Amino acid sequence: MSSRTRRSVVAATALALVAGLSTAGASASTDGGTQWNAAWAASPQRPSTGFTPNWSEAGFDHHTLRQVVRVTQGGDRARIRLSNAYGASPLRVEGATVARTQGTKGAAVEKGTLRRLTFGGKRSVTVPAGGQLSSDAAALGLDRFDSVTVTLRLARTTGPATFHAQSFATSYRAAGDHLTDTGGGAFGESTESWYYLSGVDVRGERPARRDGVVLFGDSITDGFGSSADGNRRWSDALAERLAAAGAPRPVVNSGIGGNLVLNDSAWFGDKSSTRFARDVTELPNARTVVVLEGVNDIGFSETDKPVYKPAPVVTAKQLINGHRKLIRAARAKGLKVVGATLVPFGGSDHYGERAAAVSDAFNTWVRTSGEYDGYVDFDKALADPKDPERIRPAYDSGDHLHPNDAGYRAMARAVDLKAL
Structure with a gap:
């Protein structure tokens, strides 16, 4: 048996x-x-x-x-x-x-x-x-x-x-x-x-440690561009990496495609601060949250697609203040909160001179401010060495914005497991 x-x-x-x-x-x-x-x-x-x-x-x-x-x-x-x-x-x-x-x-x-x-x-x-x-x-x-x-x-x-x-x-x-x-x-x-x-x-016979990891964000967290029915999102890759390293922890995905830090959307869900409690802090045994969000806030005003119009022009300061709300909400519930730099998106429909400047300023804040408990540098991990504004071709799903299966695995590899 x-x-x-x-x-x-x-x-x-x-x-x-x-x-x-x-x-x-x-x-x-x-x-x-x-x-x-x-x-x-x-x-x-x-x-x-x-x-x-x-x-x-x-x-x-x-x-x-x-x-x-x-x-x-x-x-x-x-x-x-x-x-x-x-x-x-x-x-x-x-x-x-x-x-x-x-x-x-x-x-x-x-x-x-x-x-x-x-x-x-x-x-x-x-x-x-x-x-x-x-x-x-x-x-x-x-x-x-x-x-x-x-x-x-x-x-x-x-x-x-x-x-x-x-x-x-x-x-x-x-x-x-x-x-x-x-x-x-x-x-x-x-x-x-x-x-x-x-x-x-799930639960077992013995009390479980409070060690759940929640990944919070937009379509990149949700897994857009990954293989259907393959469990190839970056949340899957991170859970597998933790298990392979002998430090298994539950990892759950709280991404919504198109989601925004600062504004609600009929298609893309409530803004991050509105849904954060339901989708992160209230989840059973959540301990750490990794936040990757903001490319839609700065990129929707660059695209000509009618998915979110009129799209407000968002500054780096506004985006940073939106993330500060999430940091405060996580800490108020005793969660460790890890930030992430925005991935390269040059050549995508979200890209433009203004969006690129805001992304650079935001990423600098994530790396240097110390306001998050730690950070993951996805910008660096996915960048094409020949053109750092773009995703490395081997990691690109084809739209120059979302990673493919290999890109999502690269994201999981970029995480310092001790930071979790």
Whole structure:
């Protein structure tokens, strides 16, 4: 019997449902002397057209929704967090399950691992409009870097759905009730977004250290340009590097494509200071946050794309003051806060003489001010030696703004692990 199977059998004979219905966040991070770790996360967004086709504006009606994520921490119990932050009406979930994923792609799950989730001991739950909540604990043994499939039964009309627009992972939908299917044959529709699911937490028998790392930022943190279904974001690369170095820690991704430090956007989420508590400081067992954000604030006014118009012209001082708010918010909750220089973006649609000057001034502040507890120099790590204003060609996804898989690995290598 494998260690994973043995762990699952032991857990299944124990108390399978141990945590009651609760609001998600730091206040619900402890239970029975053990602590929950945020092992995966996605930042909720308003329903919108987005960059690629998705189901957020139409919502769901008599559907079963299946979503696949990868956890960066193991444990013998798991729970999910659901968000209806931008719902105009209560969200009724008729049933939910969690299981280990079968294979590397598709909607099938490993037989024998599917667990029904409960919420306050009940199999169905209503998430209030604007609200969020956690499931009870389920006895499911998970190893670090396991893929987890979460299935939601949405039997009623949901209306527009709170979602995370750019998942770079495939989610699946089936008409009717397929909540407990182990095969994926019924799930004939797919998109690359996550819906309602904002977190997967794990815990073990012993109290966990408070050592979670949260990466906070925009599309570069979100993973734009990485391989779909490959888990090749820089958050994935950092978690893998920590594990390989013998210092494994949960690493979660709180990036939103297009996000801004100073302004809200219908497509790109609430501004950084508005969402920082929800997406960083309230996550279970968060200890360190790495902030990489600002290129959209200074670059949207350079682009001719109508994604954010009229875009304000942002100065280096304004951007720095926005980051100072994040520093204060992190420290107020006892988090270590690490800053990051903006990556080179010469040749992209965000680039211009003014944006370049602001980026240089901001990066100098990150390196020299000492206001962050530490910093990561992504500008230096990704720069083309022949033209430091641009990303090195080997790291460029093709738009001269976002790294590719190799670029995201280079970002992870640039981090001084001691700084975390």
